[in-house]
Amino acid sequence: MKRVLAATTIAAVMFSVSAASLSSAHADVVKFGIIMPFSGPFAVLGKQAKEAVEAFQKLNGKTVNGHEVQVIWRDEGAGDAAKTRQFAEELILREKVNVLGGFALTPDALAVAEVISEAQTPTVILNAATSIIPRKSPYFIRVSMTAAQYISPLGGWATKNGVKTAYTMVSDYGPGIDMEGEFTSSFEKGGGKVVGKDRVPLNVTDFAPYMERALQSKADALFIFAPGGAPSVAMVREFERRGLKQAGMKLMGSGEMQEIFLPSFGDSVLGAISSNHYTESNQRPENIAFRKALNESTGREAVPDIVAVAAWDGMQLVYETVKSLGPKFTGDQAIDFMKKQTINSPRGPISFDPKERDIIQNVYVREVRKVDGKVINVDIATVEQVRDPWKDNNPNAK
Helix, strand or coil: CHHHHHHHHHHHHHHHHHHHHHHCCCCCCEEEEEEECCCCCCHHHHHHHHHHHHHHHHHHCCEECCEEEEEEEEECCCCCHHHHHHHHHHHHHCCCCCEEEECCCHHHHHHCHHHHHHHCCCEEECCCCCCCHHHHCCCEEECCCCHHHHHCCHHHHHHHCCCCEEEEEEECCHHHHHHHHHHHHHHHHCCCEEEEEEEECCCCCCCHHHHHHHHHHCCCEEEEECCCCHHHHHHHHHHHHCCCCCCCCEEEECHHHCCCCHHHCHHHHCCCEEEECCCCCCCCHHHHHHHHHHHHHHCCCCCCCHHHHHHHHHHHHHHHHHHHHHHHCCHHHHHHHHCCCCEEECCEEEEECCCCCCEEEEEEEEEEEEECCEEEEEEEEEEEEECCHHHHHCCCCC
8 A cells, every 4th residue: 555655646746747847848947945954953954054055045146047046945854754755745746846955864865765766856965974875866966975985084094193992983874884884994994993882873862871881992082973963962072071081082073073063062172083074164265255155144153064065065056057957957957967067165176976976075184173262173184086985885785
């Protein structure tokens, strides 16, 4: 029965898309439907994405060659994949969007793969980071990152800088497992030893018992990963509370040390090491312009995160598509165009693997330091134009 209902839903979507193509053949409006969380523990991700999109349109206007680009938002809440799929169907069926995008977590993106494949809707991933996602539909393209990609330089850096043993603690879902595997692989290749590991359920808010186990391991460093927002803030705070820093353990991670979260920790996080594809304090002209646009749009000194920069670049990708193809493009035309693009992003130059439709970008190893009285990330190493290593290591995985 469930398969029958699913088939009926997809058929309805396909019928509607075909009808929409006919009825909107002369329309000048290009609709970009974005599904992100604006409520629940990951609400900060939706807020960051929306502020970046609004800033982009204030700076660049809402029309491209006379064609209006209309952004339609949906709140997927606290990681309800079934709800995300419903929104995708509704945006395609009722709103007749030309492009879909968003998805904070991997299950949200995977939930729409069948829908966008049947409807042939180009879909821009703005955050979800599990490597396998683009292989689930030929209509996915990712402007964010993969977990394996932006953690790949960290293990090797650690062993070259005196870290001999490590404990890993990651959220127990796709990106966390990818990061655990990639950090462990690069750390052990460099001669390091992982002395223990924990995979923490996504709904856990009390990290004390996990930190206690890490403390008892007496490792040189703790590598962590949790989705950005309340979970990652709680994990970093517990590192300090349980005395791991005082015991001499180095904190290593990824997005947990984004500038947007640093005020929550203060000086306690100084010296923490992370790897990421976007260092907010970088002085590239594109980043200076990006932050200026955000400040002017929000009316405050805005602090962007990795979702904000992905949303900004996602808008660049959509605008370039409309500029080149006009408002009547098919999904195949759009994806074929998008995967050939290069963008001068605030994070650095980005391009796309034409086969995998996944992003290629610089990855930066950073240290949290106090500069002119402000706690920020400072780049200490750069690895240029990094592909997703997971795909290279798993060429046939689907």
